[in-house]
Amino acid sequence: MNTEISALLTIFGATGDLAHRKLYPSLFRLFKKGYLKNNFAVIGTARREWTNEYFHEVIADSVQDLAESQDEIEQFTSHFYYISHNVKDAAHYEELKHLSEQLDEKYKLDGNRIFYLAMAPEFFGIIGDMLKNKGLLTENGFNRLIIEKPFGHDLETARELNEQLSRSFNEDQIYRIDHYLGKEMIQNISAVRFSNMIFEALWNNKYIDNVQITLAETVGVEDRGDYYNRTGALRDMVQNHVLQIVALLVMEPPISLEGEDVRNEKIKALRSLRLYETAEEVKKNFIRGQYIAGDDLVGYRDEPKVDPDSTTETYVAGKIHIDNFRWAGVPFYIRTGKRMAQKETYIHVQFKHMAMNLFPSEDVKEVAEPNILTIHISPQEGFSLRLNAKRVGQGMEMKNIRMHQIFDEKTQANSPEAYERLLLDCLNGDPTNFTHWQEVEQSWKYVDYIRQAWDEDTSEPCFYESGSMGPKESYELLKRDGFSWTEFNWDPNKEQSPNDIMPEMTE
Numbered sequence: 001m002n003t004e005i006s007a008l009l010t011i012f013g014a015t016g017d018l019a020h021r022k023l024y025p026s027l028f029r030l031f032k033k034g035y036l037k038n039n040f041a042v043i044g045t046a047r048r049e050w051t052n053e054y055f056h057e058v059i060a061d062s063v064q065d066l067a068e069s070q071d072e073i074e075q076f077t078s079h080f081y082y083i084s085h086n087v088k089d090a091a092h093y094e095e096l097k098h099l100s101e102q103l104d105e106k107y108k109l110d111g112n113r114i115f116y117l118a119m120a121p122e123f124f125g126i127i128g129d130m131l132k133n134k135g136l137l138t139e140n141g142f143n144r145l146i147i148e149k150p151f152g153h154d155l156e157t158a159r160e161l162n163e164q165l166s167r168s169f170n171e172d173q174i175y176r177i178d179h180y181l182g183k184e185m186i187q188n189i190s191a192v193r194f195s196n197m198i199f200e201a202l203w204n205n206k207y208i209d210n211v212q213i214t215l216a217e218t219v220g221v222e223d224r225g226d227y228y229n230r231t232g233a234l235r236d237m238v239q240n241h242v243l244q245i246v247a248l249l250v251m252e253p254p255i256s257l258e259g260e261d262v263r264n265e266k267i268k269a270l271r272s273l274r275l276y277e278t279a280e281e282v283k284k285n286f287i288r289g290q291y292i293a294g295d296d297l298v299g300y301r302d303e304p305k306v307d308p309d310s311t312t313e314t315y316v317a318g319k320i321h322i323d324n325f326r327w328a329g330v331p332f333y334i335r336t337g338k339r340m341a342q343k344e345t346y347i348h349v350q351f352k353h354m355a356m357n358l359f360p361s362e363d364v365k366e367v368a369e370p371n372i373l374t375i376h377i378s379p380q381e382g383f384s385l386r387l388n389a390k391r392v393g394q395g396m397e398m399k400n401i402r403m404h405q406i407f408d409e410k411t412q413a414n415s416p417e418a419y420e421r422l423l424l425d426c427l428n429g430d431p432t433n434f435t436h437w438q439e440v441e442q443s444w445k446y447v448d449y450i451r452q453a454w455d456e457d458t459s460e461p462c463f464y465e466s467g468s469m470g471p472k473e474s475y476e477l478l479k480r481d482g483f484s485w486t487e488f489n490w491d492p493n494k495e496q497s498p499n500d501i502m503p504e505m506t507e
C-alpha cells in the first residue's frame with residue numbers, strides 16, 4: 001500500500017496547457033495509486049474568471065481517459081478549488097491565504113504546502129515575494145516551490161531570478177523542473193552505469209571513442225512561435241535537457257543516491273565542460289540550423305507568429321569537450337531539432353576499435369565494428385548493445401549482432417509519466433531529479449557564450465529541409481573527426497520491431 005501524503009498544492013497557471021495535459025492527469029494517477037487520498041487539496045489559480053464547477057469540468061476532461069468511473073472523477077475533483085487571481089495584486093493573496101487556511105483545516109493538511117508555478121517566468125519573482133510577505137508560507141509544515149523552465153533567459157536573468165526567489169525560499173525548498181529528469185530511461189542512466197562492471201570499468205577516455213546524443217522531434221514550433229522565436233533550440237533544449245543528459249553520463253559515481261550527493265557530482269561534471277569563449281571556437285564546435293519547407297510542411301519563417309526574417313535556430317548540433325581526467329579527448333556530440341525525420345531520443349556510447357584487428361575486412365562483407373551501447377530514451381525505452389561475433393559457417397567472417405532490452409508497450413504504459421514521478425518526488429521532499437541552482441548557473445554559463453557569438457553573427461543559420469535529420473554541416477562536424485552520426489533505420493509509416501530500427505550496420 002502506498003503511503004498517503006498530505007499537502008495543499010497551489011497551481012499558478014491552472015488554466016494553461018501544461019496543467020491540463022500533464023499536471024491534472026499526473027495528480028489523478030497519484031490519487032489512483034493512493035499517494036493522494038483524503039488529505040490533499042488543490043487550489044488552481046489564473047487570471048481567467050472560472051467557477052469551481054467549470055474548473056472541475058476541465059479537470060474531469062483531462063483525466064477522462066484514465067478514470068474507471070464518473071464517481072472516481074468526482075471524488076478526485078472534489079479536492080479542487082479555483083480562485084481567479086492577478087499575481088501582481090496583493091489583495092488576491094489575502095484571499096488565497098484565507099482559502100489555504102480553510103482547506104488546511106478541512107483536509108488536515110498539517111501546514112504542508114507546494115506552490116507550482118506553471119506560468120510565464122517573468123512572474124516567478126513577484127509570486128515568491130508575495131507568498132512570503134502575505135503569510136502564505138506556514139511554520140508547522142513544509143513549503144516547497146516547483147518552477148517550470150525556463151529558469152531565466154541567460155545567466156544574468158537566471159541569477160536575478162534566483163536572488164529574488166531566495167528572499168522567500170531556501171535552495172532546498174526550490175524544485176526546478178526539467179521533465180527529462182523524470183523520464184524512465186534518463187533515471188536509468190545511473191542504474192546502468194553504476195551497477196554494471198562491464199560498463200563502469202570502461203566508462204572513460206581509454207575505452208570510449210565518442211558519445212552521441214540525439215533529441216530529434218518531428219513537430220515544428222506549433223502554436224508557440226512567439227515564445228520560440230525569442231528562445232531558440234539552444235535555450236529551449238540544450239541549456240536544460242541536453243546538458244542534464246551530458247551531466248548524468250559524465251559525472252563521477254556519487255557516494256550515495258541522495259539528492260545532495262548526486263547533484264554535487266552533476267555540478268562538478270557541468271563545471272568540467274570546456275567553455276567556448278571566442279566566436280571562432282563557437283563556430284568550430286557548434287552549428288545552428290533552421291528548417292525550411294519540405295514534406296508538404298511550411299518552413300520556420302512561415303510559421304504563425306514567427307518573424308519572416310527570423311534567424312532563430314530550430315536545430316543545434318555541437319561538440320562538447322569535457323576537460324577532466326576521465327573524459328579528456330572524448331568528444332560528446334549533441335544534436336536536437338524540430339521538424340526532423342523522426343521523433344526519437346537516444347544516446348550512443350561508442351567504444352573504441354580493438355587495438356589490433358584480427359579480422360581483416362577486404363574480402364568479407366561485415367567486419368568487426370566498435371561496440372555501441374545505445375540508451376533509447378523515447379519513444380522506444382530500453383538499451384541495445386552492438387557486438388561482434390563470427391558468422392555461422394566455415395571461415396571467420398564477422399557479423400555485427402545486437403542485444404537489446406526494449407520495454408514492451410504494456411511495461412511502458414504502466415510506468416509512471418515524468419510529471420507523475422516528479423510531483424511525487426516533490427511531495428516526498430526528494431530533490432534528486434530536480435536541478436540545483438548551481439547546475440542551472442553552470443549550464444547558462446556554457447550556453448551564453450554560444451548565444452552571444454550567434455547573436456553577433458549576421459550570417460544565416462544552416463538551413464535543413466523539414467523531415468530531414470538536420471543540415472549537412474552537422475554531418476561535417478563529425479566527419480572532420482573521422483566519425484559519423486549513427487542513425488536509425490526509421491520509417492514512421494511502418495510497424496517496426498526494435499530489431500528494424502537498430503543502428504544501420506556498415507556493409
Ligand code: BG6
Pocket residue numbers: 217236237345
Ligand atoms: C520542452 C521544450 O522542454 O521539451 C519543447 O520546450 C520540446 O520545445 C519538449 O518539444 C520535448 O520534450 P519531449 O519529452 O517530447 O522530448
